[in-house]
Amino acid sequence: MSVRRVVPVVRSEAVRETRAFYGLLGFEQVMDLGWIATFASPTVPAAQVSVMASDLTAPVAPDMSVEVDDVDAVYAAVRESGAEIVHPLRDEEWGVRRFFVRDPAGRVVNVLSHR
Template identity: 50%
Template sequence: MTVLRIVPNLAVTSISATREFYIDLFGLEVVMDHGWIATLASEQSALVQLSLATEGGSGTPVPDVSIEVDDVDDIYQRAQSTGYDIVYELTDEPWGVRRFYVRDPDGKLLNVLTHVR
């Protein structure tokens, strides 16, 4: 048996508002929309992963979703300029990631990160 993918399902109050947040900030594209559920994706492939945590590291809460990007500084600047709710400032963590936390329109806590190479 092989797990092919794991998809987080986020409960939202407004698909359109939350969809626009993820499109604007992360450049995701709508690949399915049935009105009651919309799926956003990028063309990139990733390993199947599931993280289990008691904290988010550095004393932060466990985020709802972690999103790895190729340029966290660019996404951080876009989040700031758009006025999104940044709840943990851009930080270089001792375990080798550069990250920040932002809330989506429904209050989901996102850990946006880049691995420091």
Template identity: 45%
Template structure:
């Protein structure tokens, strides 16, 4: 037996509200839209990971999602310009990432990060 895919499902009364945050700013592709469920993703191969945490690091709350991007500062600027609530950062963490937390349209804290060289 081998895990083939892990999908995160976030409950919301308005799935269409995800469009600006996940497609518009983060650039994910619309993969499926049945009205009651909307799925965004990427055709790029990615690692499968599930994390279990007692805190988010540096004394922060545990984020509901972590999304690694190639340019965290570019995404931070776009999220700030779109008036999404920045919850933490951006900051360089001692474990080698630059990151910030932002609240998505549904209230989920999302950890946006890039690994530092």
């Protein structure tokens, strides 16, 4: 298993203003699903930040996203560890397979792979 990228998720009801702010820092918008937008550095594309008000298909909004090369293997390892699964493994219509797990500090981590 390998990690491809880690993206902090900023929760904001002021999505438009937050979007403008990260543009001032040099980020460019690379994804916008309406309820979540992701911004990346044009020179270091894996340097990213996402902004959302709430998650469209999950019961809670994550604090960060971790993209891995094999989400099924990570899901199996996390379940075996006894960690709390907050949102079950599922395929999403926007092309990712993901689940949420709570880390020991109480943060919700969205673990995903692109299909």
